[in-house]
Amino acid sequence: MQSLDRLDIETPEQIALELPLAGIGSRFLALTIDSLLQGVCLLAIVIIGVVASAGYSELVGEASRFFSQTIGAITLIVVPFCLYWGYFAFFEIWWQGTTPGKRVAGIRVIQQTGRPMTATECLGRNLMRGVDIVPGFYAVGLIVMMCNAQNRRLGDFVAGTIVVHDKAIETVTPNWGEKTDAEPLQPELRKLVPDDLVLIETYLDRRYEIDPLVRTTTAQQIVTLIGEKAGVSKPPEQKDDDFLEGIARQLRDNAAFR
């Protein structure tokens, strides 16, 4: 069972890439953060524009009121326009498919082929934002995203892009190491199955995040389970975590589950 939507790509070198697609939720989170940032910038620009316009008017007197009004108009109309339309394109080109909001949400825009997006594609997908936003609140974009398996809005279709989670989805899989002579595998441990190692490694990986009491109980339960399955017992003086680390290390070092 997959936790999120995924896109499988096979490269010309016949390497299979599995990309976790960003869904409506994470993209909306990114959009909300970006919109808040745009709002803050816009507010700052409006304040600066009003103050600058008033200040210039006082400096040059009534004769140059026309120029002060022109400056005010430019600041209040042109700059917000550029901010709205240029923000996404600027950051996505400069930061290779991410914006501040996308960075927080951990997502990135890339080509459908898995390659980085070009500047032209970036401009194309952001120009289509004007259609996706119709009739308000990105309603068209939302409906289009709901109706296709890759969560793409119209801008993505036009530019041939997709939005993916920046960091690959972590799956708990045993870290198979090369066989070493450090510690030979106890014959009893051959009774264990790969999922037992996954359990031990998941616990070892997460042990500092869970509640200390839960951690102690869970470690004891895993030690009992593994001990019963393999027929090994933990020396009384040894800590549960050390015992489990020892088993995991032996299994990994001896590449027991090839």
Added chain:
Amino acid sequence: MVTVLRPLSTSELLDRTFHLYRNNFLMFVGIVAIPQLAVLALQIGGAALVRQGHSVVFAFTTFVAAISSYVAIEISQAATVMAVSNLHLDNPVSIGSAFSLSKGSMLRVIGITFAVGIAVGVAFIFLIIPGIYVALMWSLAIPVTVLEGGGLGVSTTRSKELTKGSRGRIFVIYLLVGILAFIASLVIQFPLQLIARSLGHGNPLSTTALTQGMQATGTFISTSLVGSLVTIALTLVYYDLRVRKEGFDLQLMMARLQPDSQAAAATAMAKI
């Protein structure tokens, strides 16, 4: 073993919400729509009474429809929590089994939602922030009572424990999913209202009845389509917090690895 049960980021939780919703669209719509059908019938009946000028009967029907709507929403909420739980734990589920599995908790859900709603409403009077705080603190009371059992006191206390340290994250999830559901319901209701206005000419009583009928239909469609989103998100938050704080995923893995794994897994599921 690739498990869905692992700590998820806010971004992943939101995506998982829409992933489950879209991939099981008909089931979630069905779960919300079936109880709402009774409400729709009452509302349309009320609208017909307006046309005939029975104002007292109409007022009574409206009152009954409002109560029924509340009960219908809570019944759907309980079934949605059960459906999400089964999907998230990779167990088979259908509309019928979701209702069947949750029927024991439906009365509790109705009572807890009412009590929590009153408490949040009272807290909102004190400059909104306390209301938001209480709402976040008890936001998992419904998933708790459906999946673990327990009445008002047990569910709210457990919800308070689980949400501790994660209330900011829950606020963001609540807000974003709520806004998205609101946008979707606007998109659905807007055309219906336009149709109602364009058709509503002539007899004023007919116009009112038609408008009310269309509004009821619009509310039914939008509630059925997006009504489950917030519940899906909150049920996923519940599991995420259990994984983070209680190592729930480890418990489930252990249950599945027991020598008699079928029975052990069933026991672990029963404790969920």
